Amino acid sequence: MFDDIDPRSPTPLYEQIAARIRLAVAAEEVEPGDSLPSVRKLAGELRVNPATVVQAYRDLEDDGFVTTKRGAGTFVSRVEPEKREEERESQARALVRELIADAARLGIGITELAQALRDELGDRLDD
Amino acid sequence: MFDDIDPRSPTPLYEQIAARIRLAVAAEEVEPGDSLPSVRKLAGELRVNPATVVQAYRDLEDDGFVTTKRGAGTFVSRVEPEKREEERESQARALVRELIADAARLGIGITELAQALRDELGDRLDD
Amino acid sequence: MFDDIDPRSPTPLYEQIAARIRLAVAAEEVEPGDSLPSVRKLAGELRVNPATVVQAYRDLEDDGFVTTKRGAGTFVSRVEPEKREEERESQARALVRELIADAARLGIGITELAQALRDELGDRLDD
Amino acid sequence: MFDDIDPRSPTPLYEQIAARIRLAVAAEEVEPGDSLPSVRKLAGELRVNPATVVQAYRDLEDDGFVTTKRGAGTFVSRVEPEKREEERESQARALVRELIADAARLGIGITELAQALRDELGDRLDD
DNA sequence: GTGGTCTAGACCACC
DNA sequence: GTGGTCTAGACCACG
Numbered sequence: 145m146f147d148d149i150d151p152r153s154p155t156p157l158y159e160q161i162a163a164r165i166r167l168a169v170a171a172e173e174v175e176p177g178d179s180l181p182s183v184r185k186l187a188g189e190l191r192v193n194p195a196t197v198v199q200a201y202r203d204l205e206d207d208g209f210v211t212t213k214r215g216a217g218t219f220v221s222r223v224e225p226e227k228r229e230e231e232r233e234s235q236a237r238a239l240v241r242e243l244i245a246d247a248a249r250l251g252i253g254i255t256e257l258a259q260a261l262r263d264e265l266g267d268r269l270d271d
Numbered sequence: 272m273f274d275d276i277d278p279r280s281p282t283p284l285y286e287q288i289a290a291r292i293r294l295a296v297a298a299e300e301v302e303p304g305d306s307l308p309s310v311r312k313l314a315g316e317l318r319v320n321p322a323t324v325v326q327a328y329r330d331l332e333d334d335g336f337v338t339t340k341r342g343a344g345t346f347v348s349r350v351e352p353e354k355r356e357e358e359r360e361s362q363a364r365a366l367v368r369e370l371i372a373d374a375a376r377l378g379i380g381i382t383e384l385a386q387a388l389r390d391e392l393g394d395r396l397d398d
Numbered sequence: 399m400f401d402d403i404d405p406r407s408p409t410p411l412y413e414q415i416a417a418r419i420r421l422a423v424a425a426e427e428v429e430p431g432d433s434l435p436s437v438r439k440l441a442g443e444l445r446v447n448p449a450t451v452v453q454a455y456r457d458l459e460d461d462g463f464v465t466t467k468r469g470a471g472t473f474v475s476r477v478e479p480e481k482r483e484e485e486r487e488s489q490a491r492a493l494v495r496e497l498i499a500d501a502a503r504l505g506i507g508i509t510e511l512a513q514a515l516r517d518e519l520g521d522r523l524d525d
Numbered sequence: 526m527f528d529d530i531d532p533r534s535p536t537p538l539y540e541q542i543a544a545r546i547r548l549a550v551a552a553e554e555v556e557p558g559d560s561l562p563s564v565r566k567l568a569g570e571l572r573v574n575p576a577t578v579v580q581a582y583r584d585l586e587d588d589g590f591v592t593t594k595r596g597a598g599t600f601v602s603r604v605e606p607e608k609r610e611e612e613r614e615s616q617a618r619a620l621v622r623e624l625i626a627d628a629a630r631l632g633i634g635i636t637e638l639a640q641a642l643r644d645e646l647g648d649r650l651d652d
Numbered sequence: 653g654t655g656g657t658c659t660a661g662a663c664c665a666c667c
Numbered sequence: 668g669t670g671g672t673c674t675a676g677a678c679c680a681c682g
């Protein structure tokens with residue numbers, strides 16, 4: 145699950161970790177109520193300073209993606225679909241349009257963008 | 272050409288500057304042999320410290336995108352087409368990664384994103 | 399280890415520092431995983447600005463001789479034996495080039511230099 | 526004769542040019558009284574700023590390797606062998622010993638040094 | 653004029 | 668604590 149953690153990437157470790165979990169929640173790879181690995185266990189697996197995992201979990205808690213129960217662990221929250229599906233779809237389309245505009249401004253065409261999308265999303269593009 | 276330089280972005284100024292020029296070379300907006308603005312001139316335009324521009328130019332020289340002739344200035348190098356293409360692809364991937372991160376932050380999963388992509392790009396996704 | 403750093407040399411301080419460390423790695427004076435002195439500590443020892451050491455470390459990281467872990471420090475990387483050998487050879491060539499230049503400046507031609515080399519090195523020249 | 530001029534080397538162009546001519550004089554590739562190429566001609570050949578050649582010639586004149594006659598050109602001087610041959614030989618040996626010491630201090634052995642010498646001097650080692 | 657190096661010192665994010 | 672970035676400004680060598 146944490147294959148893509150790259151210590152040399154410019155984006156901080158804790159953000160990479162949080163992003164991966166956020167994605168897992170959004171993609172429903174993990175269910176509400178599931179427990180996340182303990183800070184020490186995850187830190188060990190990722191060969192990362194425990195403080196880094198702590199910061200990732202704190203970020204997630206701030207976002208409402210997880211809740212921490214002292215002495216018990218960290219658990220996936222029930223994500224309230226506070227926004228109507230329609231609204232989320234429109235937001236998604238807005239993001240995509242923004243992507244295309246940014247690319248165009250930089251002189252990157254649709255073809256290259258499509259290639260990059262396949263590179264990054266792979267099969268998940270066909271979901 | 273340097274509209275996007277944002278001092279508050281987490282990615283360093285010199286990297287933003289270098290990235291912009293790298294892409295200009297990759298997209299052949301500038302030709303081999305063209306001279307880049309002088310360090311001081313560009314620094315003035317961008318309201319940035321000259322040393323920051325120096326670092327950007329240094330990175331570009333390390334990558335082989337420009338050559339600097341001492342006492343004369345900094346010039347666009349001849350760059351292999353494959354390398355140009357690679358650069359365009361890499362920047363495209365960066366944009367896509369940003370898209371995914373933004374989406375995740377809004378609670379939008381890959382599935383919804385993929386749908387939006389198909390909505391906006393349609394067939395061109397298969398180029 | 400850093401005796402040779404000479405602020406009056408025409409070659410920049412950061413290059414001298416980087417070269418010295420590069421060679422220490424190449425000669426296995428330091429082992430992969432060893433930590434380098436912190437930027438501030440080394441800067442203090444060498445009576446040099448921290449930014450100068452930062453630039454040296456940055457060069458070394460670009461070359462792949464060291465890895466820096468954010469917030470943790472800078473560490474010696476595992477380096478391929480061929481690369482180590484190459485580095486040693488390149489520094490040896492630099493020394494030789496210096497020798498030739500010094501000789502020429504004293505009006506000593508290649509012929510006389512070759513004779514002196516045979517005198518001093520003898521058979522070992524054919525190793 | 527000027528194959529090794531490298532605009533990207535850290536040693537200045539004018540020094541590279543001067544060094545090459547100094548060597549030619551020392552190796553008696555050119556005879557006293559021979560004329561050097563005109564500043565403009567040489568600058569053209571080397572694709573270098575004429576001012577660079579001027580500075581090289583001025584350096585050489587300071588050293589006494591050449592003399593410039595206004596309107597006529599630049600000529601190789603008769604190099605006075607002011608020092609006895611023996612003294613020159615001893616100087617050469619001193620340089621070589623210095624080389625070996627420097628190398629040892631950096632952890633570079635005789636073998637690597639010998640290889641570098643062959644790389645840089647090639648056939649001329651057998652003169 | 654050009655780029656390159658270095659300093660002193662501030663500020664930041666990360667671990 | 669760590670490294671990274673940036674500024675302001677000085678100084679230098681090169682063309």
